[in-house]
Structure formats: structure tokens, C-alpha cells
Amino acid sequence: MSSWSMKGLWTRQVGVAAENGGANPLPAELPIPPFEMRQLVGPTDPEMFDNPRRAPVFAGLPDGAYDNVFDFGSGCGRLARQMMQQSPPPARYQGIDLHEGMVKWCQENLTPANPDFTFAHHNVFNPGFNPDPSLPRFAPFPVEDGAATLVIAWSVFTHTTQRQTEHYIDETARVLHDRGILVSTWFLFEKKNFPMMQDFQNALYINEFDPTNATIFDRTWLVELLASAGLQVTLAKPPGIRGFQWVLHIRKKGQGAPVELGEDVAPYGKKPPPVVTQDPSKIGRS
Numbered sequence: 001m002s003s004w005s006m007k008g009l010w011t012r013q014v015g016v017a018a019e020n021g022g023a024n025p026l027p028a029e030l031p032i033p034p035f036e037m038r039q040l041v042g043p044t045d046p047e048m049f050d051n052p053r054r055a056p057v058f059a060g061l062p063d064g065a066y067d068n069v070f071d072f073g074s075g076c077g078r079l080a081r082q083m084m085q086q087s088p089p090p091a092r093y094q095g096i097d098l099h100e101g102m103v104k105w106c107q108e109n110l111t112p113a114n115p116d117f118t119f120a121h122h123n124v125f126n127p128g129f130n131p132d133p134s135l136p137r138f139a140p141f142p143v144e145d146g147a148a149t150l151v152i153a154w155s156v157f158t159h160t161t162q163r164q165t166e167h168y169i170d171e172t173a174r175v176l177h178d179r180g181i182l183v184s185t186w187f188l189f190e191k192k193n194f195p196m197m198q199d200f201q202n203a204l205y206i207n208e209f210d211p212t213n214a215t216i217f218d219r220t221w222l223v224e225l226l227a228s229a230g231l232q233v234t235l236a237k238p239p240g241i242r243g244f245q246w247v248l249h250i251r252k253k254g255q256g257a258p259v260e261l262g263e264d265v266a267p268y269g270k271k272p273p274p275v276v277t278q279d280p281s282k283i284g285r286s
Contacts, residue, residue, distance in 0.1 A: 030084060031109045033076035036283050037102055039274055040129075041075040042155070051082035058183050061150065062256075065181055070141070070148040071095040072168070073156035074119060076102040077110050084114050090150075096122040096142065099129045101284020127210040128280050138167040143175040151176055153184040158245060159212045162203040166225065173229040173252070182231075182250040187243070188261070191218035213273070216243075219261055226250060232258040241269035 038044040051057065056066070057079055066083075067090070074080055074095025083090055093116060097103050106119040120142060125135035151172050157165055172182055189204060191197055202221035207213035226232060234256035235249035242264055 030081055030113055032081075033078075033102075033105060033109075034284075036278070037076040037105060038078075039276060040099070040102070040280055040283065041078060042274065043078075049078050049081050051085040054085055054087040056086050057082045058150075058152075061181055061183075062179060064179065065150045066090040067092070067149045068147055068177070069093040069150045069152065070143050070175060071152045072141070072172075073097055073153060074103075074106065075099070077106040077119070079152060079154065080106065080110055080117055080119075084110065084117060089114065089116075091116065093117040094143065095119045098122050098124055098126050099280070099284075101282070105284050126212065131281055137161070138164045141168075141171045141175050145174055146177050148175045149177045149180045151180065151182040151184075153182065155185055155245070157184055157215070157217075158187050159215060161211055161215065162201075162217070164212075165203075165215075165217070169225055169229050169231070172250075173231055176231075176252060178252060179255055180251070181234075182248075184248050184250060185245040186222065186248055187214060187216040188219045188222065188246055188264070189216045189243075191220065223261070227253075232256075233261065234259060236261045238262060238264050239266050241271055242266045244269075244271055 032038075032046045032049055035044060038046075038049070043049075058065075066088075069083065069090040069092065071079060071093065074097045077095070080093060080095055083093060095103075095106065095117070096119070098121070100121050100123075103119050103121045111117055111119065122139065123135060124130065124139050125133060125137055153168075153172070157168070160168065176182065191202065194204075202218040203211075204216040205211040205214070206216075223233065230253050231250050232253050233248050234251045235247070236259055237247040239245050244266070246261070246264075
């Protein structure tokens, strides 16, 4: 699910930086995704797809986190490519995405470099990236119960509807190892500031044609949703721009200490999604 967005206007903002290096030999030269795919996932600078220092892509995770990685929204392989370069790489990596062209590119260009990295098309409806209206709006993860030591949802829950999010949080709880961790990003707001909202309405949308262009969830609702699935927030990093992406680490109850979300006191700024001028669903499918 690299994108949950409107055709011609969407975002998958990312900001995971590589740090210190390792000692194992680098894999064979890895291709960089073409510009039109990099544009679909936000950053186009090739350096954002590289990990020359070979550091863990996500630092400070529990022991064993990289044993079995499930990347929900693998896009054109930005994080996968960095993980291939980290020392050591994950023992197993499985990525899924709703954009067929980007999945195909990863299968043809990344898996041959490391067969332990696999990619599959998550064939669900999205107005911009998978626009067949007959498709389901959500589907089960292709992962066994309790198998994933690390689930990644980077710029995914920022582009799912409330109903999709409820489903995929349940799926995350199902596939997450007892000592596993979900690394995720979210747009959050305070519902108490919107008195016109019903009890069952817990999301704000910025796009009347495609609600998944960007989705902002009520903070209290999210914490309660996680609790109902047996999950808790164990790390909450506020955004660098007021109202932008929170980074949340989420684990099963009893694994790590729960933390409060805290306040968003970042300076105001602007970070709109890039404009895509061609039909994104057709990129990489020829």
C-alpha cells in the first residue's frame, strides 16, 4: 500500500535516514527505481533510497526485530533497498503494495539481488493507484498468525479510511509476533475541537474525490482502537511540522511500557503532496 491517494495528487512522505555502517560485504549493485516511481512515493532524490553506511533502517528496535519483516506499503522498494544494504539484512522481508507496477519493478530488480526479499500485489481498490471499482476495499495480510517480528506501515495509515484502518489494525495484531513491533506514521487531530462530529466519525479527509489523499485520525480514537486490538503505543515522536506525521511504535500489551502521545508543538509549515501529471495506475505496467 504505498499509496492511498487521488490520481494526480498524492503523497507518501518519508524520512527514515541511514546512520552508521556495518562490516558485511555490500550486495551487488542495486538499481534505483525510475523517477516516475520515486515521484509516486514522495522523495525523488536517489540518496533517499540508499544506505551507504549500512545502518539499521530503524534504530533502537527490540532484539530479533529484523528476523521476519512485513512491509505494508512497500512502494517501489525504498525501505527494502535500504534494508538489503544494512548489515546484517533482515533474515526475511515480505512487502505488499496496491500499486501493481511498483510491485513488478521490485520483483524484477530487487528480489534477484536477495531472494529472501519478496514482493506481492495487494489487490485492493484505490481511486488513483488501483482504480478497478469491483475490487475489495481491504483484504487480509498474506502472513501467518504471529509471524511478523517487524511490521512497517510508513505513510500508509495516513492514507487509509477509518474502516480500512480498523481492519488493518486488527490484521496487524493478528500477524504480529508476541515480541514484535509496528513502526508506523499517522496524521492526528483532537476531535474535541470539532463538536459537529458524531461518535462514529473519527477521521478527517482533505480530498472530496479521494478520501485517502490524506487521512487525519482522532488521537483518542486511535489509542482506543489499538487497545481493543491488544496493542499499545510504546514510542511517540511528534511531527517536525505542526499537524504533519507522527511516528508511532506500537507493540502488544505487556511488551514495553505504554507512553502518552504528548503534544504537537512543532512550528507551523507547509508540506503538500507532489503533483503527478500522468495516470499513476499505469506507471510500470507496460
